[in-house]
Amino acid sequence: MASNRPAPEAPFVPGQRPADPADTFVYGGERTDEGPWEEWNPTAESIRPVRGRHRVAKQRGGLARSSTVLGVGVIAAVGAGGMATAQTGKPPVSISMPDLPNVGSLISDDTDTEAEATGIAAAPLSGIGVTAVETEQGTADAGEALRARIMAQAEQQQDQAESKAAAEALAAAEKEAAEAAVKAEKEAEAKAAAEKKKAEEEARKKAEAERLAELAKQYTLPTSSYTLTSQFGQAGSMWSSGYHTGLDFAAPTGTLIKAVHSGTITEAGWGGAYGYKTVLTLDDGTEILYAHQSSINVSVGQKVSTGDVIGRVGATGNVTGPHLHLEVKTPGGGGVDPLAWLRDKGLSV
Structure with a gap:
């Protein structure tokens, strides 16, 4: 005290x-x-x-x-x-x-x-003048105030927890939405790229078809009413090189042989194992050889156009039956598959 x-x-x-x-x-x-x-x-x-x-x-x-x-x-x-x-x-x-x-x-x-x-x-x-009832009432009021304070703190903590949980849920939803948006954007880009690629491929095919259609107007098959027999590169003892160097069109003797494209006749006559042959040199230097003809209708130096008759199918030279032996050589002298070359010009063989 x-x-x-x-x-x-x-x-x-x-x-x-x-x-x-x-x-x-x-x-x-x-x-x-x-x-x-x-x-x-x-x-x-x-x-x-x-x-x-x-x-x-x-x-x-x-x-x-x-x-x-x-x-x-x-x-x-x-x-x-x-x-x-x-x-x-x-x-x-x-x-x-x-x-x-x-x-x-x-x-x-x-x-x-x-x-x-x-x-x-x-x-x-x-404590002067304070009764026991008043003291008890004051204690009760103090306890009630403490209880109210504790309840208020508990409610505040609960509100804070709920607010935090709501914020976390909102952040998770935003993150999920962002990821979904990125995924959708990537899918859209991939779809657009695929559609673009498909459109480009279709455009390419269309352009190629148009090109071939235009070439087809300039090129033609060497003969008609034929059957393809020996293919280019086929091996066998019948050929001196050990393999077939051209493409055979089997057809009856006398079937017309045509110039596949415009060009100049550079060879016309006997060719040994080829029999009667004709060589047509195109403007780009490509050589087309026609062999085993029964007759020749052109001469060296003559200019011909697509579809002009240059001879007839026969069985001269080293053959087993009437057919047209067709070879294609590039300007450098290398042989190529006549079937692929004709198809590249828009022709259906």
Whole structure:
């Protein structure tokens, strides 16, 4: 418990009547045998707490020892800012300001003795006039306030958890939507690329068909009413090179042989194992050789156009039956497959 040093006694003025123990102190009454008093202002040193029970010092001149009256005076002094001033026109009486844990700490020795004798304990100031019901009600209110605070904190935490979960769900949904959008974009790009590729392929095929159709107007098959027998590159002992160097069109003797494209006749006559043969050199330098003819209708240096008759099918030279042996050589002299070459020109063989 905090404590203050006892207030010093008021200074004694010589010539005044000594205090009479039988005198009765009346609060607010005038005493002609008292005063004048000197004003005492408390300092940090004078009010420094000390150990022990505190009492208000009795003033000389008949200050009453009544604990009740003294307690009222101290309370009034504390309420007025620590300084009690009599309103009777007399000089103010200085009163010390002790800690006020309870009223019992402000009473004198006699009152303390009486309290101890009667067994009545001093009650704290904060509890004066408070009933048990009010105390219980205050405790209940405090508990209810604590419960409300705990519930509010729990609701706040729940709201925060729900907000966090909602934010995480929203972020996950946004991420999933972004991934779906990227996937859809990639699929759309892949589909567009496939469609573009397909369109390009169709356009290429269409252009090639148009090209072949145009070439077909410029090229023609070497004969008609035929049957393909020996293919290019076919191996056998019948050919001196060990393999077939051309494409055979089997047809009846006398079937017309035509110029596959416009060009110039560069050879026409006997060709040994080829029998009667004719060589047509095209404008790009490609050579077309016709062999085993029964007759030749053109001469060297003659200009021919696509479809002109240059001879007839026969069985001259090294043959097993009437047919047209057709060879195609590039400008460099290498032989190529006549079937592929004719098809490349748009012809159906």
